Structures are given as C-alpha cells and as structure tokens.
Amino acid sequence: MFSIHEHAHTRLNLLTGDWVLVSPHRTKRPWQGKVETLPADNRPAYDATCYLCPGNKRADGATNPDYTDSFVFVNDFSALLTDTPDGDVNINGLLQAKSAKGICKVISFSPDHSKTLPTLPVSTIAKVIDLWCAEMTSIAQDKDIQYIQIFENKGDIMGCSNPHPHGQIWAQNSVPLEVSKETKQQQQYYERYWRTLLSDYVNTELQQQERIVLEHEHFVALVPFWAVWPFETMIVPKRPMAQINEMTQDERLAFAIMLKELTAKYDNLFHVSFPYSAGIHQAPVNNGQHPAWHWHMHFYPPLLRSATVKKFMVGYEMLANPQRDVTPEWAAERLRSLPVKHYKEM
Amino acid sequence: MFSIHEHAHTRLNLLTGDWVLVSPHRTKRPWQGKVETLPADNRPAYDATCYLCPGNKRADGATNPDYTDSFVFVNDFSALLTDTPDGDVNINGLLQAKSAKGICKVISFSPDHSKTLPTLPVSTIAKVIDLWCAEMTSIAQDKDIQYIQIFENKGDIMGCSNPHPHGQIWAQNSVPLEVSKETKQQQQYYERYWRTLLSDYVNTELQQQERIVLEHEHFVALVPFWAVWPFETMIVPKRPMAQINEMTQDERLAFAIMLKELTAKYDNLFHVSFPYSAGIHQAPVNNGQHPAWHWHMHFYPPLLRSATVKKFMVGYEMLANPQRDVTPEWAAERLRSLPVKHYKEM
Ligand SMILES: O=P(O)(O)O[C@H]1O[C@H](CO)[C@@H](O)[C@H](O)[C@H]1O
Ligand SMILES: O=P(O)(O)O[C@H]1O[C@H](CO)[C@@H](O)[C@H](O)[C@H]1O
Numbered sequence: 126m127f128s129i130h131e132h133a134h135t136r137l138n139l140l141t142g143d144w145v146l147v148s149p150h151r152t153k154r155p156w157q158g159k160v161e162t163l164p165a166d167n168r169p170a171y172d173a174t175c176y177l178c179p180g181n182k183r184a185d186g187a188t189n190p191d192y193t194d195s196f197v198f199v200n201d202f203s204a205l206l207t208d209t210p211d212g213d214v215n216i217n218g219l220l221q222a223k224s225a226k227g228i229c230k231v232i233s234f235s236p237d238h239s240k241t242l243p244t245l246p247v248s249t250i251a252k253v254i255d256l257w258c259a260e261m262t263s264i265a266q267d268k269d270i271q272y273i274q275i276f277e278n279k280g281d282i283m284g285c286s287n288p289h290p291h292g293q294i295w296a297q298n299s300v301p302l303e304v305s306k307e308t309k310q311q312q313q314y315y316e317r318y319w320r321t322l323l324s325d326y327v328n329t330e331l332q333q334q335e336r337i338v339l340e341h342e343h344f345v346a347l348v349p350f351w352a353v354w355p356f357e358t359m360i361v362p363k364r365p366m367a368q369i370n371e372m373t374q375d376e377r378l379a380f381a382i383m384l385k386e387l388t389a390k391y392d393n394l395f396h397v398s399f400p401y402s403a404g405i406h407q408a409p410v411n412n413g414q415h416p417a418w419h420w421h422m423h424f425y426p427p428l429l430r431s432a433t434v435k436k437f438m439v440g441y442e443m444l445a446n447p448q449r450d451v452t453p454e455w456a457a458e459r460l461r462s463l464p465v466k467h468y469k470e471m
Numbered sequence: 472m473f474s475i476h477e478h479a480h481t482r483l484n485l486l487t488g489d490w491v492l493v494s495p496h497r498t499k500r501p502w503q504g505k506v507e508t509l510p511a512d513n514r515p516a517y518d519a520t521c522y523l524c525p526g527n528k529r530a531d532g533a534t535n536p537d538y539t540d541s542f543v544f545v546n547d548f549s550a551l552l553t554d555t556p557d558g559d560v561n562i563n564g565l566l567q568a569k570s571a572k573g574i575c576k577v578i579s580f581s582p583d584h585s586k587t588l589p590t591l592p593v594s595t596i597a598k599v600i601d602l603w604c605a606e607m608t609s610i611a612q613d614k615d616i617q618y619i620q621i622f623e624n625k626g627d628i629m630g631c632s633n634p635h636p637h638g639q640i641w642a643q644n645s646v647p648l649e650v651s652k653e654t655k656q657q658q659q660y661y662e663r664y665w666r667t668l669l670s671d672y673v674n675t676e677l678q679q680q681e682r683i684v685l686e687h688e689h690f691v692a693l694v695p696f697w698a699v700w701p702f703e704t705m706i707v708p709k710r711p712m713a714q715i716n717e718m719t720q721d722e723r724l725a726f727a728i729m730l731k732e733l734t735a736k737y738d739n740l741f742h743v744s745f746p747y748s749a750g751i752h753q754a755p756v757n758n759g760q761h762p763a764w765h766w767h768m769h770f771y772p773p774l775l776r777s778a779t780v781k782k783f784m785v786g787y788e789m790l791a792n793p794q795r796d797v798t799p800e801w802a803a804e805r806l807r808s809l810p811v812k813h814y815k816e817m
Pocket of ligand 2: 278283284285286504782783784785786787788794
C-alpha cells in the first residue's frame with residue numbers, strides 16, 4: 126500500500142502552488158562527492174579587517190559608529206539603487222526589460238564579531254526584530270517601494286562573505302516572483318474560506334503534530350509538508366498578521382525566543398554553526414490592505430547528512446522539479462528531539 | 472537615459488514567464504567569500520575505484536561490460552522507481568501528496584575516465600546523442616511515462632559525485648514544473664502566431680547578434696536575454712522540432728559539433744574543466760503532438776569571476792527573485808571571443 130514514508134511521491138506546496146518530488150527510499154545512497162570544509166569556530170569578538178565591526182572602515186570610506194546593539198546602513202554594493210532612471214525595452218515582444226529601483230541595506234545584529242543568532246541573548250535578538258519593524262516603516266515612506274525583503278545568508282557555503290552576524294534588506298519597486306506566487310495562493314484561499322491559508326494549515330499541523338518542531342503561545346516552528354531542503358523549516362505566528370510591524374511587544378519577544386531556540390536546534394544537529402538562508406515573507410507595501418497575507422519566516426539550510434555534506438539542487442532540480450531524499454517527517458523528528466539550549470551554552 | 476548595460480532592471484524569461492533582476496553596476500563588488508577548490512586535472516584513463524569504468528563492479532553488485540563507446544544502465548540509487556504503488560493523500564486540501572513513478576538511468580559517455588565532453592572526439596559525442604535518442608524511444612514504450620529529462624551534472628561543485636564523463640536520465644509519470652511552464656509559454660505563443668516561440672526568438676537574436684556565441688547551419692548557441700547564471704547559455708536548433716529524436720543524421724552530427732565547441736569555450740574561459748548542470752528540454756511523451764514545442768538544451772554554469780569564485784543563488788534569490796550581476800551581453804562577448812578549440816588540444 127502506498128505510504129509517504131516509504132514510496133516516491135510529489136507533494137503540493139500550498140504557498141507557491143508547485144509540487145515537490147520526495148524520494149524517501151533514497152536515504153541509503155552513499156556519498157562520494159564534494160565534502161565541504163567546516164567553518165572556523167574561534168572568531169574573536171572584534172576583527173580589525175571586518176567591515177561590520179564597530180569603529181572599522183567600510184568600502185565606501187565611511188567609518189562604523191561605536192554601536193552597542195544592532196546597526197543598519199545602505200549596502201556599499203547594492204543590487205538596487207534609488208536613482209535608476211525609468212525606462213523599458215521591448216523588441217518584438219521577445220526581448221523585454223524594465224528599469225528596477227530600490228534600496229539595499231545591511232543590518233549588523235551585534236557589535237560582537239564572534240556571535241551568531243543562536244548565541245546572542247534574546248534581548249539582542251529582540252532589538253534586531255525592532256529594527257526590522259522600524260525599517261519596514263521607514264523604507265515604505267518611499268511610495269515607489271512595493272516590497273521589502275528581509276533575509277540572512279549564514280555561512281560561507283550560503284554565499285555569505287563575512288561571518289560577522291548580519292542580515293540584509295532588499296526593497297524594490299515591484300513585487301518579486303516568490304512573493305507574487307504566495308500572494309496569489311493566499312488570496313485564492315482567503316476568498317474561498319475567509320480565513321488565512323496559513324491559519325488553517327498551522328491548525329492542521331498542530332492536530333497532526335508530526336512536523337511540528339516547536340510550539341509556543343504565539344508562534345509555531347515546523348517542517349512544511351512540502352519542504353524542499355533537508356531541514357527546511359518555517360516560523361509562523363498563530364495570529365494572522367500581514368506584516369511584521371503588526372506584532373505586539375509580547376509577540377516580538379516571543380519571536381526572538383523562537384528564533385534563538387530554532388537556530389540553536391540547528392547548531393545542535395551537527396554541532397556546527399549551521400548554514401542557511403532565511404527570510405521573512407510578508408505582504409507588499411504601499412498597496413492597500415492584505416487580509417489574506419499571513420507573514421512567516423522561511424529557513425532554507427543546505428546540509429543533508431553531516432556538517433560537511435550538503436544537498437545539491439542541480440541537474441534534475443534546476444531543469445525539472447525540486448527533489449528531496451529524506452522525508453519532512455524524518456527531519457522534523459530529528460529537530461524536535463534536540464535541546465533548545467545551544468551546545469556551547471550547556 | 473535608461474540603459475540595460477548600465478542600470479538595474481528586470482528581464483522577461485520568455486520560456487517561463489518569470490522576470491530576472493539584472494544589476495550591471497554590481498560587477499565592482501569585491502569578493503571576500505568562499506573560494507572553491509580546483510578540480511583535479513590529471514585523472515587516469517582507467518580508475519579501479521570508479522563505478523563507471525569498464526569491467527568495474529557497481530553498488531548493486533553488477534559488473535560493467537567492457538564497453539567501447541557509451542554505456543547505459545538503471546541508476547543504483549534511483550529517485551524514481553517503476554514499481555511504486557499508486558495512491559494519494561489529501562487532508563483538508565492542505566496536505567496533498569500523490570505517488571510518483573518512473574525510471575532513472577546513468578549514461579557513461581566514454582570508457583575513458585580522463586575525458587569530458589569537450590575533450591571527447593565528435594564521433595563519440597554523436598554516439599551519446601544517438602543513445603539519448605534511442606532511450607527516448609525505448610523509455611516512452613512505458614505508457615505511464617509522461618516526461619523524459621536528459622541532463623548532466625559536471626564538476627563536484629555541481630553535486631557530481633564522480634568525474635567519469637557521464638550524464639543521467641530521469642523519466643516520470645508526470646510533467647515536471649519547469650517543463651510545464653515552458654509548455655504553457657510556448658503553447659500561448661504558438662496559438663497566437665502559428666510559429667514556435669523559439670524560432671522567432673532565435674531570429675531576433677540572430678538579427679541583434681549581441682548574445683550569439685556560435686552559429687552553425689543547423690544550431691545556434693546563445694546567452695539568453697533572460698539568463699540567470701553568469702555564463703548561462705542555450706543551444707537551439709534552427710528548425711523547430713518537438714523532441715530530439717526528430718533530428719536527421721546531419722543534425723545529430725551538427726549537434727555533436729556544437730556541444731564540443733560550446734563546452735570547449737567554457738573550459739577555455741578560466742582554463743579549468745568548467746562545471747555546469749546542463750539538460751535538454753523537449754515535449755512531453757505519450758501525449759499526442761506538440762507543434763508548439765521547440766526542443767533546446769540549457770547550460771547552467773555556476774562560476775562567476777574565476778575558476779574558484781561562483782555565483783551564489785541564496786537569500787534574495789531563494790526568497791524573492793533570481794538575480795545576476797553581469798549582463799548577458801558581457802558574458803556572450805567573453806564566450807564569443809574564445810577559441811572553439813580546447814586549450815589542452817592546442
Ligand atoms: O544522482 P547523483 O549524481 O548522485 O546526484 C546529483 O544529481 C541529482 C540530480 O540532479 C541531485 O538530486 C543530487 O542532489 C546530486 O548530488
Ligand atoms: O550581498 P552579499 O552578501 O555580498 O552576497 C550574497 O547575497 C546576495 C543576496 O542573496 C546574493 O546575490 C549573492 O550571490 C551572495 O553572495
């Protein structure tokens with residue numbers, strides 16, 4: 126009899142409408158391929174060559190202030206700029222381009238070069254969340270901005286060029302692809318049921334329990350039924366909110382605790398500073414109300430079998446379909462069983 | 472004035488309908504991140520530990536024959552199996568899964584462990600193409616199969632676990648995501664103009680010349696206007712054909728020559744065996760005629776600045792939108808200027 130724990134199958138991603146191929150029987154595959162190097166694990170609290178440490182010089186010649194909490198500045202190598210001229214190209218409908226404007230910022234999470242989210246105090250993480258919320262409000266003052274993407278690349282295998290704890294914000298004058306898909310899916314659901322898609326989804330997961338990693342009063346962390354990355358997770362607020370700056374003070378603190386606990390579990394998995402790209406999906410800005418939107422945070426970590434063997438999203442995945450080898454249920458079980466206290470803090 | 476050579480913009484991918492963010496001004500970004508190790512460059516013609524070399528044992532206990540050209544067998548760790556039971560799951564419409572069936576094969580391109588596509592003779596590449604065509608026909612005998620994905624992962628940074636020249640075929644009982652998108656886009660165009668989208672696109676590119684890398688009698692190699700990877704290219708037959716086994720003998724030979732020349736240019740770029748994932752997109756099988764489909768081959772190579780610095784598709788790209796730093800025109804110019812003769816064969 127068909128079982129999602131044993132047999133190959135596809136699963137529907139509710140947020141994008143796409144299907145993911147799952148091959149549970151493939152865990153036995155031996156790995157003879159690339160072995161990643163471990164990240165250095167003994168960074169000093171201050172590094173004179175780091176462009177994010179307090180008092181240091183940056184690429185554009187500016188000097189960082191002697192900041193004590195988090196610190197935000199415009200990216201010295203922004204992919205989007207505020208002064209790009211308007212314009213477009215259209216050759217026979219076949220070559221189509223449109224000017225893109227926006228702003229890219231960098232947020233240092235702490236002056237301490239040696240830290241990461243799971244090893245920072247909850248109070249510091251709460252200040253990062255406050256800063257994210259403040260940036261949402263201030264960046265949206267520019268009425269051209271339609272979407273604000275908050276994210277973190279962590280670890281050099283995730284293209285992060287500096288280990289100092291930091292994240293980024295890229296804001297732009299259009300709604301990016303992944304957010305458009307989620308808008309469409311959530312809108313369709315809301316128009317049918319008058320509840321947000323993620324409220325109903327989270328309630329179903331809470332009944333099932335199988336994919337829940339952490340549950341607190343205000344937030345749930347789970348491995349989505351349709352997860353692509355081996356240990357992919359999602360943090361979802363129980364209360365539907367379109368954007369992060371709708372959180373109460375209590376909820377911000379609860380989110381900080383959830384962030385610390387989830388990322389500590391990640392580090393505890395292979396006893397390594399766990400690499401990932403993570404980011405918040407929320408409603409577009411400067412475009413009315415979004416009752417269908419339920420903000421959430423995705424974590425896409427690449428590691429599969431150990432601290433040095435990652436999942437490659439290559440040939441088949443690039444050309445055909447996302448594919449995973451271990452089941453989301455298996456990954457959730459492993460993450461659930463780990464302590465929320467960081468192995469270095471025990 | 473707005474210029475796609477200078478200013479940030481988005482470009483339409485005709486084949487998927489998605490937009491790509493291009494940031495031409497960002498080339499000056501210094502790189503302080505991950506430096507990849509170079510692939511070993513002195514492999515022997517025979518490796519006793521390689522599961523693809525003639526006469527060697529494979530994981531399932533089988534012994535490879537003493538083959539002289541190419542050699543195909545069922546993947547010992549297939550993601551898709553032929554005997555998966557039918558079935559599905561649907562919990563409140565929120566947790567949806569369907570059984571997936573198919574077959575995964577491995578194709579060794581040559582008995583010689585030390586070779587790669589660009590260093591193999593054209594006659595050997597032509598035999599690989601013949602084998603691809605024969606596999607199309609034989610795999611499609613199983614009426615459950617709807618799509619046959621032919622691809623190659625090359626280089627350990629592309630998740631390839633064995634440097635022996637080889638590719639894969641994954642065939643399945645559904646149409647994968649990327650192929651569905653291309654079907655929809657090509658269908659829409661065809662119903663409007665009664666010509667294939669890629670015929671008109673290639674003609675426009677041939678008029679413009681800017682993004683053409685190679686042009687022969689039967690095939691064109693170009694950097695697509697909407698390329699995401701720094702040196703992404705596409706090989707397109709000038710004559711519309713839905714599937715590769717519609718090629719004449721002449722066209723197969725021409726395709727072999729194009730494959731050798733394009734991959735030799737790639738190796739010549741940084742004087743390294745150039746990593747990539749490449750694969751053929753063509754019409755689904757066992758589902759009637761597909762006059763709108765124009766088969767083509769995509770090359771997605773990760774390298775950006777040198778043999779050791781790649782482009783990371785991470786945070787913003789995973790959560791928001793594909794993004795690139797150099798223009799497709801700049802990449803095409805670099806590839807065009809390189810010799811078609813491999814640097815090791817000069
Ligand atoms: O089948 P292989 O070569 O062992 O594995 C490689 O290609 C597959 C298909 O693109 C991917 O799913 C794997 O992540 C990759 O490592
Ligand atoms: O801006 P950074 O950290 O230098 O760069 C990193 O994040 C960006 C946004 O996800 C990516 O476009 C880059 O490929 C990656 O290396």
